[in-house]
Amino acid sequence: MAPEVPAGDQLMTVFARMGGLLLSEDTVGSTLTLLTSVATHAVPRAAGAGVTLTGAGGGRQSVAASDALVLTADTLQYQLDEGPCLAAWAERAVVRADDLGTEDRWPRWTPAARAAGVHAVVSTPLVAGDAAVGALKVYSTSPGAFTAGDEHVLALLAAQAAVLVTNVQSYRRAGRLGEDLRATLRRRDVVNQAKGVVMGRDGTTEEAAFAHLLALAHRDGVSVHDAATRLVASAHRRTR
Structure with a gap:
């Protein structure tokens, strides 16, 4: 049985908004920003959430972030070319680090993120069909902050965001x-x-x-x- 999903009304609101969205850069941007807000509130110990999109040429960009901590942690990943968000995208799997004090998968990003105030993270890929287009992540300033239920919430949100992003990309190509x-x-x-x-x-x-x-x-x-x-x-x- 799937873990209980908190903030059900919030999730339904963002899903409904995505489902009825008129495709444009502005509406997609505002909806992804709403998604980061929902993720932050739906995951009780999250300090912030963000969405990273990846380009065909290898570019990475934070298109939505709830606060400066998220942007800092994301930017460090792009600069150092390693971290949980990039790993989730590359591996197409949920990546969770419960305590950056003992984490050794990203030897350059981890100490820099800890210095910025990040101590735990969960990142889940945005995958639609055969395409991995980015990742949704939440950061915490406390170790041991996240649970399997939090991963489930992020997976639900990421699935909707992935469909939205790929639809916009298809719309843009068709245009x-x-x-x-x-x-x-x-x-x-x-x-x-x-x-x-x-x-x-x-x-x-x-x-x-x-x-x-x-x-x-x-x-x-x-x-x-x-x-x-x-x-x-x-x-x-x-x-x-």
């Missing part, structure tokens, strides 16, 4: 593809207009009109689209 398609159609439309101008002016076929555009492009050292744009603009000026 780029859509813009590329629209640009291609616009270029094609200009070329078709230019062919129409040549066909009407010279009484020639579509193939001959396109050959004329190719010749213009070659002569001027420009693309066919640029040659077509110039020809259409010139035709418009003459009709004014």
Whole structure:
């Protein structure tokens, strides 16, 4: 049986908000910030919570953090290239350190984090399908602060956050593809207009009109689209 989940009303609130979210950078950012607040309150001894997202090029960024302690602990991980958050993301598994005073998995990050006031941490990966996109973590200023129930709460929140983030990434990619398609159609439309101008002016076929555009492009050292744009603009000026 799964451990009892505290702050059920808070969890339902954030899940409902995620489920009905209109995808945009602002709404996603505000929802992830809400998630860190819920995580901080749902895990009784958490001093703060944060969300790290990772990029295809290896970049890491704290996109939401409840306070300065979280940002400090996260930044140390990015600078030193080690720590529980990065381990959770790389291993796609929950990583928990109950006492940084005896922790030896991250020999550079651990003493730096302790000096900043962190003494325990739980981090869980953001995984949706085959993609690991980051991690959700909570820090504590006291050793022995976290339980299996806390891990369960974070796993629930992380699952929702992962779906949200991957949906936004897909939406963004689709937007780029859509813009590329629209640009291609616009270029094609200009070329078709230019062919129409040549066909009407010279009484020639579509193939001959396109050959004329190719010749213009070659002569001027420009693309066919640029040659077509110039020809259409010139035709418009003459009709004014």
